[in-house]
Amino acid sequence: MPFEIHKSVGCRFAIILTTRCNNHCLYCHSMTNYEDFFNYDFVKQETLKNIPKDAVEIQITGGEPTIVPYFADLLKFLRQNYPRTKIKLQSNVRMLSIKTFFDKIKSCIDLIQTTFNSNKPEIFDELTRVKGSFQQVVNALKIIRETNLDIYFNILIFKQNYKHLKDTVKFLRTLFPDKHILLDYPIYLNEALKNKERIYVSLREIRPYVQESLIDDRVFVYNVTPCVFDEKFRTQVVKQGFIHDDRYVYPLPNCNSCVLKQNCNGYYRQNLLIFKNYSDFKVIK
Ligand code: SF4
Secondary structure, eight states: OOOOOEETTEEEEEOOOOOSSSOOOOOSSOOOOOOOOOOOHHHHHHHHHHSTTTTTTTEEEOGGGGTTTTTTHHHHHHHHHOOOOOEEOOOOOOGSSSSHHEEEEEEGGGGGEEOOOOOSSHHHHHTTTTTTTHHHHHHHHHHHHHHHHOEEEEOOOOTTTGHHHHHHHHHHHHHHTTTTTEOOOOOOOHHHHHTTTHOOEEEEEEEHHHHHOOOOEEEEEEEEEGGOOOOOGGBBOOGGGGGGGGGGGGGGGTGGGHHHHHHHGOEEHHHHHHHOGGGGGGOOO
């Protein structure tokens, strides 16, 4: 894959640093492969060429960016060249369980986004397909919580974890009492599509379990439309604002007349094509 820097509205950028990853998640929707890392000088040049000095946010993502040999140097480079920009790391955080590594990079990051799909080690490791990944991530989270770094979590919803979402939220609350948690419905592309028989669970099935997991006002639902839920839970459905793109469609012909449309991003076009789950949505008058 060519080197990519994505721009979204609000002068936010994402650097896709690699397509390689140290996990092999059953649900990965990215194009992962094992091509060589990009040349570091080239990455720096492209960054300066494509990202203006007044960027609001630069997200470093992948694949798994922390496995790139010059990852720590790149973070330092970004801090020096973009001192007023928020630096966000999207990572599975396994590498951050190495304290010396984390100490090297922590002052160059403002926000971490990570995925934590289950409080049950065997389910967590089944989904990542890396034995021991649960323990590594928990170790990393314990190190991260000793700092002032901001962090938020996505819990992706599958057949394996949907019945214990609430326990997973509570587990995260024991470590991070006030950080945002997004209950996130996956898009079925690439590896996720290949493994759909093993991991797919419908919106109808997850509904009660998602609702019972909204235990405080910092737990949200992501990538599911508000009409799927009872009225009192709809305020906790996140409208993604800046990332609305052509991956989303309004599923019903009469969505235009729905009173919730202002707060609805639509639903993944890709999922509708595969599962044809139109009956999960209901126009609210
Ligand atoms: S009926 Fe359509 S517009 Fe209304 S919330 Fe559902 S998907 Fe969104």
